[in-house]
Amino acid sequence: MTDTPTYVNPLRDPEDRRLPRIAGPCGMVLFGVTGDLARKKVMPAIYDLANRGLLPPGFSLVGFARRDWADQDFAQIVHDAVKTHSRTEFREEVWRQLSEGFRFVPGDFSDDMAFDQLRRTIEELDLVRGTGGNHAFYLSIPPKFFGDVVQQLEEHGLSEQRDGSWRRVVVEKPFGHDLESARELNDSLGRVFPPASVFRIDHYLGKETVQNILAMRFANAMFEPIWNSNYVDHVQITMAEDIGIGGRAGYYDGIGAARDVIQNHLLQLMALIAMEEPTDFRAESLRIEKQKVFESVTLPRRLDLTTARGQYTAGWSGGVKVAGFHDEEGIPQRSKTETFAAITLGIDNRRWAGVPFYLRHGKRLGRRVTEVAVVFKRAPHLPFHASATEELTQNTLVVRVQPDEGLTIRFGSKVPGTHLEIRDVTMDFAYGGSFTESSPEAYERLILDVLLGDPPLFPRHQEVELSWKILDPILDHWARQDQRSGKPDRYQAGTWGPPSADAMMARDGRTWRRP
Template identity: 80%
Template sequence: MSTSSLDAAWENPLRDPRDRRLPRIAGPSGLVIFGVTGDLSRKKLMPAVYDLANRGLLPPGFSLVGFARRDWEDQDFAQVVHDAVREHSRTPFREEVWQQLAEGMRFVPGDFDDDAAFKQLRDAVEELDSSRGTGGNFAFYLSVPPKFFPKVVEQLKKHGLAKGPEGSWRRAVIEKPFGHDLASAQELNAVVHDVFEPDQVFRIDHYLGKETVQNILALRFANTMFEPIWNRSYVDHVQITMAEDIGIGGRAGYYDGIGAARDVIQNHLLQLMALT
């Protein structure tokens, strides 16, 4: 048997079929970020997109569309992404990667209740389909305060953006916190699922994507030094400390409406405690 046929037949016995992390280059697709001028987008999302491109995991025609209340042109948006990437990306900045990514960048100015802006967004998506070959596959990332989730989702439905051409896919990515109590979470669920099917919706907490957080379980169960002693017989107590050096920054309005406790304690810190 040839080496190539052996490679084709081999499967990693340790790989869980539920593991959705990218084992290969993504297919034709694009990403629309609502609230693209916010803290999360500048520090996490846009640098992460660049890092994927830098590692060769994005398709050549990948496109990035930003939606926010700024009077920008496409080149202004590209400059903002450029600056965010230079400051926060985890992989070295390469000009050739940046140029290829920048060709697929578009910006749509407007409010979430602005029908003209959503029509412009649909035109941008259709233009990218033809010029960049995204195949009608788009994910919509709601990097906005939770009170805007229903409005954005309803606008996507109203303007025909929630459903793509035959054979393509659409996804909605919704950040925590998801509602402020059980009733509001159920109400938000009803609004979202009126537009997207359950398997089209990703409710995420970006904190769980951090390598240190993901490594806790491996450190606990796969490390022969820690595994026998990581239990109540040897551990006296656990302290979870959140130490940030960036301060409130531009997040004052967000925290004023959401509350720092609900933003980090019930999500990040309780999850860390549960994993530990």
């Protein structure tokens, strides 16, 4: 006699990922409420989560800033931010319930009295809103203040986790400006919060299409058999922006394209493309596989031939005449900070040996686009006349991260007619045309993950330090070039980067994609 299989109703299965995940009793303290990030991303995302029913009824939001505001003034700031930037429709009943949990604490990061008031405010919210002692501290502030804030949190008992409650800290990039500073930052956070309570936000990892890389690779049998050096010629990872530095001169000068984007966004994308299949999708399993990729990365010997950098000059962008980098307000005429960076990396393991990964990022390029292009090798034999395939290029799979999220496959097909001619065609999948539900903003997913304590998309300190180990030799090489009176190449705004970037690819017999 065989046992009858037990039927598990998926609606009652707590592990069923199809069910919406709703945060338990909790609140958030937002430092830096006057900044663009808080107003344009964090506050609207919190409202959108509430509007979708994913926050607890008693959720609280405490603002902390050097402003002489009352609670209602802070509520008005959040209201204006939500009305302007939220993704979902504004509903008065949702807003009314959410705003009842708003509080504001005035003060600066060295003000002991302000942090005492913050402690009392949190204790009051635990009583009247039922937040249960569970609070996330979101540091939407410059990294140089991280250490000061977490030290104050510790000294005033705000980081202490009692009676099964939790306290977490959330920090935004940049995670240092080199390996040494990243380690110092990690040490200052680690002295107060355990590693599992530190959430480093890389908003690119919260984008729906980035997460779909994992689904595409590991939920489909058609991709993994050819996802290796036997079939892949090279991989191009591009984040192009058509905007300049805007009003960020104070931040951007001395940071540059490589530190700002390649060290975090693009290296994380590369890890997701290159990693081995994890045993499951828990945070630790994903982190192990990504870390293996970073540990296997190799740099070419000749960095002068395999990297490129540049600065944009005046030109046309979107039909508008725009200024060059050195004409931007706040940028010194002698600044050697790059606004374009391209690097070549290898991955020394069985799957990817011999396959170059080309990463590039630039401002004032031809258009705004972020994509990963996996370019396959040519067929070893083409039993066609040369004239029949003269317009045939390499098969390519392109993951479009933004702005038109989706997936494109380029392959050869016969042209209709009586003669045999083969040309490139594309097969396109677009999120907007395939799903009725719009994709949530990255910050919605990431903030909810913080409140749930589910960190699969947050890089841990090991990943941050390994990524700086990859980038630091390139930055040191460029610094030595600068000492020899070298300087970044120039490229006209609205083009696709400096000539040195094209030359870098041409040496390998390849060209950049023009999205």
